[in-house]
Amino acid sequence: MTEAEIQDIVNKAIQARERAYTPYSNFKVGAALIDNNGNTHIGANIENGSYGLTNCAERTAIFTAKTQGMESISVIAIVADTTGPVSPCGACRQVISEFANDDSVIILGNLKGDYKILDIDELLPYRFKL
Numbered sequence: 001m002t003e004a005e006i007q008d009i010v011n012k013a014i015q016a017r018e019r020a021y022t023p024y025s026n027f028k029v030g031a032a033l034i035d036n037n038g039n040t041h042i043g044a045n046i047e048n049g050s051y052g053l054t055n056c057a058e059r060t061a062i063f064t065a066k067t068q069g070m071e072s073i074s075v076i077a078i079v080a081d082t083t084g085p086v087s088p089c090g091a092c093r094q095v096i097s098e099f100a101n102d103d104s105v106i107i108l109g110n111l112k113g114d115y116k117i118l119d120i121d122e123l124l125p126y127r128f129k130l
């Protein structure tokens, strides 16, 4: 990916983050995903008063994308207001793994513009797969 392409998808994740519903943690996360068809999808974390029903930003984006015809993830960018690049939770790593392949580009960022790029083996080593 070019630097401009990286910035573009990270910016979309930053915009998606504004849609987060976080009355309990006040920790907003945004995600933007480009699927194998070249379509872009966004997601934000949606919390719930029962806490455990909270949906993370990455999973919101992935479930939306799958519903709209995604077969695999080409690129996913995830951002939060963290000191370094955001680190996705274990559940989200497993869900990303379900739709990732060896070429999937996973961009972890923050609002300051720090980012790191990983592949799925780096994000979730020795992952469960049927």
Ligand SMILES: O=c1ccn([C@H]2C[C@H](O)[C@@H](CO)O2)c(=O)[nH]1
Residues within 6 Å of the ligand: 022, 025, 027, 028, 029, 044, 045, 046, 047, 054, 055, 056, 057, 058, 087, 088, 089, 092
């Ligand atoms: O990978 C993650 C980890 C956490 N969160 C959200 C869930 C919750 O709303 C808030 C605090 O855990 O951050 C995400 O969106 N993605």
Ligand SMILES: [Zn+2]
Residues within 6 Å of the ligand: 056, 057, 058, 088, 089, 090, 091, 092, 093
């Ligand atoms: Zn998560």
